[in-house]
Amino acid sequence: MSSFLQRIALLVLLAAVSGCSTINDAKDTVSGWVSGSNTLDTPKSPVAGSAAQTLKYGATLRVNNYVDQRKVSSPRYLGQMTERVGGLSGRELIVDQDVADMATAAIRKRFDSEGYQVMEGAAAANALFEVTGVVKELTLNIKARDDISIAIETTLKEVSSGKVVWSGLVIEKNDRFAGVSGNNKDDVMAYLNRELRIASTKTVEAISASLMAAHPELFNLTPGTKPIPGVTVYVAPSLPKAAPVVVPTYGAPAAEAPVSTYRPHASEANGLLLVNTNPSRAKVYLDGVYYGMSPLRLEMEPGIHAISVKLAGYNMVTEKVSVRRGDNTEIELNLER
Secondary structure: OOHHHHHHHHHHHHHHHHOOOOOOOOOOOOOOOOOOEOEEOOOOOOOOOOOOOOOOOOOEEEEOOOEEOOOOOOOOEEEEEOOOEEOEOOOEEEEOOOHHHHHHHHHHHHHHHOOOEEOOHHHHHHOOEEEEEEEEEEEEEEOOOEEEEEEEEEEEEEOOOOOEEEEEEEEEEEEEOOOOOOEEHHHHHHHHHHHHHHHHHHHHHHHHHHHHHHOHHHOOOOOOOOOOOOEEEEEOOOOOOOOOOEOOOOOOOHHHOOOOOOOOOOOOOOEEEEEEEEOOOOEEEEOOEEEEEOOEEEEEOOEEEEEEEEOOOOOOEEEEEEEOOOOEEEEEEEOOO
């Protein structure tokens, strides 16, 4: 046997031992796995609190890393592949980071995009709320019909008191037919990201509804909760009494403050108080009650109200303001060191 034929025989033997098919020519039909790794490369997520963020709410929060409670061989394991995927090889589907980190990033990104101030690093110590959670299930199997199953449990607590504001389990299950042309690496990653986005959106919507009910002073929403499909709620606050409407503007002029579609109709018997501070992001107290951080728009009963603003490193400023029925009253307070 010539040396050339010996090399060919050796290649065939190695392919048989490894269980992988070989591609002899670009025109050949591939009956096994396409050459490549079995690792999905996840795109880099933008940093929370980026310049593109639109802050709408006065609720600041920190999102701790979720814990992986799946019973799997690796924290990066996703599932099994029994169908061909362009750009992937092997029978196990793996991501290039821990699955729990992917879930955490999806939740954090959803809070950020919904208008929350997601605090990270040293600033996270000053957050009003803390988000923790566990990944109970997150699998993606590539087969005749790709199937994905997600079960993520999340808990939201008040940092100051440790009280649980909301706790619940979000479940998302789906399947799809990849098409006659089969899957490729990018399609699989896009499918995974889409389903994670759906699960994180349900989580944030349910938390927002409960946070609004527990702390309406931080939101421009009518107190109450709403059911979210696929969400089983464990803990939710009871409905409080009506409170003044608060619309954080975060540095925008008061006249240009964004108005939420959930804004209740203002009572003609009340007045609107617009509170601005220099610098902004100061804590605002009306009649001794904390309502949020400046700048704010508050629907108040007419009369004389005591307003105080506090900001770390500055002297507290206290003024009295008169709110007139059916009228807008604007006050600007300058803080000094």
